Amino acid sequence: MTGASLRLCRSLLQRCPCLSGTSPNCLNPALTSSIMTRSLSDSAAPPAAIQNPEAVTKQSVSQGYGGIADTPRLRSSLNDTEVAKFAAIAETWWDFEGPFKPLHLLNPTRVSFIRSALCRYFRRDPYSTRPFEGLKIIDVGCGGGILCEPLARMGACVTGIDVVEKNINVAQVHAGLDPLTSSIEYICMTAEQLVGSNRKFDAVLALEVIEHVADPSDFVESLSALVAPGGATVISTINRSLRAYAAAIVAAEYLLNWLPRGTHQWSKFLTPEELVLILQRASISVEEMAGFVYNPLTGEWSLSDDTSVNFIAFGTKEIPPTM
Numbered sequence: 290m291t292g293a294s295l296r297l298c299r300s301l302l303q304r305c306p307c308l309s310g311t312s313p314n315c316l317n318p319a320l321t322s323s324i325m326t327r328s329l330s331d332s333a334a335p336p337a338a339i340q341n342p343e344a345v346t347k348q349s350v351s352q353g354y355g356g357i358a359d360t361p362r363l364r365s366s367l368n369d370t371e372v373a374k375f376a377a378i379a380e381t382w383w384d385f386e387g388p389f390k391p392l393h394l395l396n397p398t399r400v401s402f403i404r405s406a407l408c409r410y411f412r413r414d415p416y417s418t419r420p421f422e423g424l425k426i427i428d429v430g431c432g433g434g435i436l437c438e439p440l441a442r443m444g445a446c447v448t449g450i451d452v453v454e455k456n457i458n459v460a461q462v463h464a465g466l467d468p469l470t471s472s473i474e475y476i477c478m479t480a481e482q483l484v485g486s487n488r489k490f491d492a493v494l495a496l497e498v499i500e501h502v503a504d505p506s507d508f509v510e511s512l513s514a515l516v517a518p519g520g521a522t523v524i525s526t527i528n529r530s531l532r533a534y535a536a537a538i539v540a541a542e543y544l545l546n547w548l549p550r551g552t553h554q555w556s557k558f559l560t561p562e563e564l565v566l567i568l569q570r571a572s573i574s575v576e577e578m579a580g581f582v583y584n585p586l587t588g589e590w591s592l593s594d595d596t597s598v599n600f601i602a603f604g605t606k607e608i609p610p611t612m
Contacts, residue, residue, distance in 0.1 A: 367479055371501040372452055375432070378549065379455035382433025383463055391547050392435060392497065398581055398590040399496055399601065400439050403523055406577055406603040407492055410521055419444030427490045427515060429480045430498030434460030438470045448474045448490070450483060480511035489517035496525040496601070499564075500557050506567050513571035516606040522573050525581075525601035529558035533598045536583075561596050573604040 381387035405415065413420040422444035428437050431449030433456055441447045441464075451457055457477045464470040476483070480495075493516045495508075502508040509524075516522055527537050534555045541547045559567075565575045579592045581599035 367452060368501060368503040374549070374552065375501075376453045376455055379433070379453055379459055382435065382456065382459050388549055389433070389435070391541065392432075394583075394588065395581060395590050395599070396435055396439075398592060399436065399525060402579060402592060402601050402603075403440075403494065404443065406523065407521060410576075410603075410605065411491070421445035424491045425489075426492045426494065427483075429493065429495040429512060429515075430501075431460060431475070432456050434464055434470075434473065434475070436494065436496060437473050437475075438464060438467070441470045441473050446472075448476065450476045450478055450480065452477065452479055480508065480515060484511055484514040488515065490515055490520065491517060492521040492523065494523045496523070497527075499524060499526050499559065500553065505559060505563075506570070509567045509571045509573070513568075513573055513606060516573070518606060518608045520606050522568070522604045522606065523601065524564065524568070524604075525599065526564065527553065527558045527599055528597055529555060529560050529563075530597050533558060536598050561600055561602070564602055568602070568604050572607045574607065575602050575604040577603040 378388045382389055384390075385393050404420065407413070407424070408415040408420050411424065420443055421440065424445045425448070426440055426445040427448040427450065428440070429450055431437050431451050432453075434449055437447045437449040437460065449457075449460060451460070454477045457475045460473075461475050464473045464475070493512050495512055499505050499508055512522060512524075527533050537558075538553055538555060542550045542552055561578060565578075568575055578596060579601055580594060580596040581590050581601065582593040582595055583590050
């Protein structure tokens with residue numbers, strides 16, 4: 290699977306002229322315009338840090354965004370409409386038969402990919418019960434904590450952030466039920482706001498989030514700013530393909546009623562080529578990519594080279610050259 294995923298990623302880079310900067314025609318026109326516009330402002334001043342980074346603690350849940358300065362360079366990727374959607378169903382995060390049932394079904398496969406990729410990259414023992422011991426990992430858009438908890442059980446020092454305060458409250462209560470997850474740090478804020486604290490993480494994760502933000506490029510810039518040099522990034526999302534429209538919207542929202550109607554907008558999905566380009570511009574090199582495929586007979590998800598609907602990408606942040 291690893292070799293096939295790497296070949297798939299390299300194939301995307303080789304076959305798509307837009308990734309070499311010679312042809313933007315294969316991209317979403319609005320996205321391309323946004324990317325090209327920001328390329329003229331790369332010399333902007335770096336974000337200012339808050340005076341006391343330790344102020345970014347669990348107290349932020351009750352304080353909202355107080356104490357965290359908005360950075361001048363990174364624009365907010367917050368989408369108020371999307372925030373309202375998820376706030377309305379926040380109480381159901383741990384209802385395995387509720388609106389988040391598809392994510393609960395997908396979660397073991399997501400965790401499998403993350404475990405494999407991070408163990409390989411950080412040279413950890415994949416057979417260890419706690420392979421992430423000592424690694425600082427942040428889950429951006431953590432929701433109710435369904436990804437944070439397995440990461441904590443694998444030994445990681447986990448931080449979860451989300452802009453919906455109800456999500457954070459639900460995540461904290463559920464994490465407190467297990468001593469292995471009670472140490473998870475949950476904060477109610479955006480990635481852009483956390484950048485202002487100058488905190489860095491070994492791995493930054495954003496799963497099924499980027500299709501809900503206002504601007505994917507701005508969002509990825511924020512993720513990159515949170516990654517320590519030489520660290521890793523994992524992003525999963527939905528391809529902007531006709532097959533994805535049929536499966537993720539028509540079937541999941543209107544026929545099977547797996548998700549509330551209006552959960553997704555097809556125009557906000559990204560193709561694998563677009564995601565690779567956005568990550569490259571944020572100094573993140575995609576090393577591995579895989580698809581998620583659902584088997585309706587078994588009700589289970591598995592990893593595949595088919596990225597036509599759901600897919601996940603693993604990338605690493607460039608280490609700046611020493612002077």
